[in-house]
Amino acid sequence: MKSKNIILKALLGIVLILVIGLLLRVFFLTPDDSVKRVSLPETEYDPAVWGKHYPLEYQSYLKNKEMAPSPTGFGGSVKEQKSVKEPEILTNFKGMAFSKDYSEDRGHPYALEDLKETRRIGPTTPGACMTCKTAQLRDIYKEKGWGYAKIPLTELLPLLKHPIVCASCHDPQTMQLRVLNPAFIEALARRGIDVQKASRKEMRSYVCGQCHAEYYFEPEGKRVVFPWDKGLKPQDMYAYYQDRPAGFDMDWQHPDSQARMLKAQHPDFELSSSGVHAQSGVACADCHMPYLRDNGRKYSSHWVTSPMKHIQASCRTCHTQSEAWLRDRVKTTQNHVFQLQHTAGQTIARAHEAIGRAGKAPKASPDDLARARELVRRAQWYWDFIAAENSMGFHNPDQTLNTLGQSIDLAHQAIAAADRASGATR
Numbered sequence: 001m002k003s004k005n006i007i008l009k010a011l012l013g014i015v016l017i018l019v020i021g022l023l024l025r026v027f028f029l030t031p032d033d034s035v036k037r038v039s040l041p042e043t044e045y046d047p048a049v050w051g052k053h054y055p056l057e058y059q060s061y062l063k064n065k066e067m068a069p070s071p072t073g074f075g076g077s078v079k080e081q082k083s084v085k086e087p088e089i090l091t092n093f094k095g096m097a098f099s100k101d102y103s104e105d106r107g108h109p110y111a112l113e114d115l116k117e118t119r120r121i122g123p124t125t126p127g128a129c130m131t132c133k134t135a136q137l138r139d140i141y142k143e144k145g146w147g148y149a150k151i152p153l154t155e156l157l158p159l160l161k162h163p164i165v166c167a168s169c170h171d172p173q174t175m176q177l178r179v180l181n182p183a184f185i186e187a188l189a190r191r192g193i194d195v196q197k198a199s200r201k202e203m204r205s206y207v208c209g210q211c212h213a214e215y216y217f218e219p220e221g222k223r224v225v226f227p228w229d230k231g232l233k234p235q236d237m238y239a240y241y242q243d244r245p246a247g248f249d250m251d252w253q254h255p256d257s258q259a260r261m262l263k264a265q266h267p268d269f270e271l272s273s274s275g276v277h278a279q280s281g282v283a284c285a286d287c288h289m290p291y292l293r294d295n296g297r298k299y300s301s302h303w304v305t306s307p308m309k310h311i312q313a314s315c316r317t318c319h320t321q322s323e324a325w326l327r328d329r330v331k332t333t334q335n336h337v338f339q340l341q342h343t344a345g346q347t348i349a350r351a352h353e354a355i356g357r358a359g360k361a362p363k364a365s366p367d368d369l370a371r372a373r374e375l376v377r378r379a380q381w382y383w384d385f386i387a388a389e390n391s392m393g394f395h396n397p398d399q400t401l402n403t404l405g406q407s408i409d410l411a412h413q414a415i416a417a418a419d420r421a422s423g424a425t426r
């Protein structure tokens with residue numbers, strides 16, 4: 001009797017283990033394990049060819065061509081000029097290309113088309129500009145090294161056929177995630193991080209961070225550099241730029257205030273890196289490429305857009321709150337940020353005007369003028385860091401509000417210094 005019992009218990013145990021194993025497989029199966037990998041040629045850039053082997057990923061990738069607004073009213077893929085809502089942009093970027101054309105971003109398949117069409121490019125635009133727009137960067141960098149950065153963009157454009165495609169993030173032969181942008185790899189190396197040794201989780205943010213980050217071109221060779229040596233906060237990067245790295249001193253000189261200005265470029269990776277999500281180990285792909293299911297197969301959505309278009313898949317894997325609560329929470333944060341961003345931008349516009357007037361005053365004090373120009377440069381860097389970032393503060397609300405608060409204070413100090421310079425308050 002006893003031995004029969006033991007056998008029964010053992011059998012039951014085995015069945016239980018099998019059932020648990022099966023459940024684990026169904027619920028926690030990582031998509032990677034279920035896909036049959038194929039090895040594609042190193043220079044296969046056409047997503048349609050990849051799509052034959054990975055139809056679910058490809059179908060969702062094609063949705064990147066859809067242009068729908070976001071339910072928050074801030075993000076979304078509709079190409080519209082930012083200056084409609086924030087006309088101060090026209091004053092603050094006066095004298096440089098972003099006052100001519102500065103539109104909201106849209107899906108990855110449009111990256112090359114939008115580069116070719118933007119009114120910001122001209123005969124002197126360097127080839128460096130294609131770094132984040134095409135997977136063909138790999139071939140061009142392999143052949144020419146950083147030499148490509150100096151070649152006029154108009155010479156390179158005819159060679160470029162493929163925008164941000166599968167090969168931008170995946171090694172065609174192994175399907176592993178990979179990073180192509182040498183500027184990102186070098187910036188991390190200077191911070192003591194070897195991308196080759198990154199964990200899978202880190203790669204789920206690194207593939208995005210290689211493009212969604214602040215950079216500048218070195219004046220001589222136009223090499224792309226990420227200004228991360230002192231840290232990823234706006235204060236750290238400002239300190240870095242104040243050292244005039246490789247002689248880089250400004251992106252342009254403002255025609256009214258004569259201040260030597262910096263232009264910030266989409267620091268999504270930097271801002272989010274100290275936010276609560278990144279600090280809790282949440283990767284870009286967790287929200288922007290959530291898991292979906294199709295006939296029991298779990299795969300990553302390759303529709304890389306505002307997560308607010310699919311809150312259920314993007315947020316409710318971790319959050320138990322309702323969709324409506326999450327949407328309102330994001331919107332409230334963004335409304336607060338927009339209000340301060342707008343105020344900061346408008347105050348900076350007034351500062352440029354005040355400094356411009358002071359510069360024309362007959363007995364303007366050069367010291368006060370220099371001080372006012374330095375203040376508006378810093379104020380605008382803080383404002384632009386947030387305005388150029390793509391989440392309207394969501395990626396890191398408290399750092400965002402702190403940065404905008406400092407920007408507003410600095411802009412007022414700039415106005416006061418300009419008034420002192422012109423004698424208005426002497």
Ligand code: HEC
Pocket residue numbers: 070071072073074075076077105205208209212268269270272277278282283284285286287288305306307308330390391392394395
């Ligand atoms: C916790 C979820 C979450 C994480 C993690 C996250 N994002 Fe976002 N992201 C959002 C939300 C929410 C928005 C705001 C979308 C809106 O306004 O519709 C957003 C907006 C954006 C946008 C603008 C989208 C648009 O529609 O214009 C970009 C680009 C972006 N994120 C890139 C990144 C990158 C790169 C990372 C990683 C460095 C990242 N995000 C990490 C949730 C996240």
Ligand code: HEC
Pocket residue numbers: 031032035047050051054057058061164165166167168169170175177200203204207285289298299300301302304
């Ligand atoms: C912007 C970067 C990016 C692009 C472009 C991209 N992928 Fe991915 N892909 C990812 C990330 C991130 C994952 C998740 C990998 C992980 O967690 O290990 C992934 C996962 C996958 C997987 C593993 C299974 C899954 O669904 O998670 C396949 C297969 C895949 N991608 C195919 C493609 C194909 C085909 C294309 C082009 C049509 C493509 N990818 C374009 C970033 C990208």
Ligand code: HEC
Pocket residue numbers: 075076077078104105106107108110111112114115131132133134164168169204207208209210211212284285288289304305306
């Ligand atoms: C090779 C560079 C590159 C890589 C890699 C890349 N992006 Fe982008 N991303 C861009 C560019 C450039 C645009 C703007 C395209 C346009 O407006 O023409 C963009 C646009 C976006 C948008 C806006 C889409 C919309 O619907 O408005 C989101 C969101 C986004 N990227 C998130 C990500 C995330 C998340 C990753 C990583 C999984 C990633 N990107 C990887 C360069 C890149």
Ligand code: HEC
Pocket residue numbers: 276277280282286287307308311314315316317318319326327329330396397
């Ligand atoms: C992989 C898990 C994960 C995902 C996916 C995720 N979150 Fe979170 N979220 C967290 C964690 C962890 C925190 C930290 C606080 C906590 O433990 O609840 C947090 C905090 C928050 C907070 C409060 C802090 C703040 O920064 O305002 C909000 C709001 C929030 N998440 C919204 C969202 C939204 C919206 C999405 C989808 C776009 C999302 N989260 C996706 C894990 C996640």
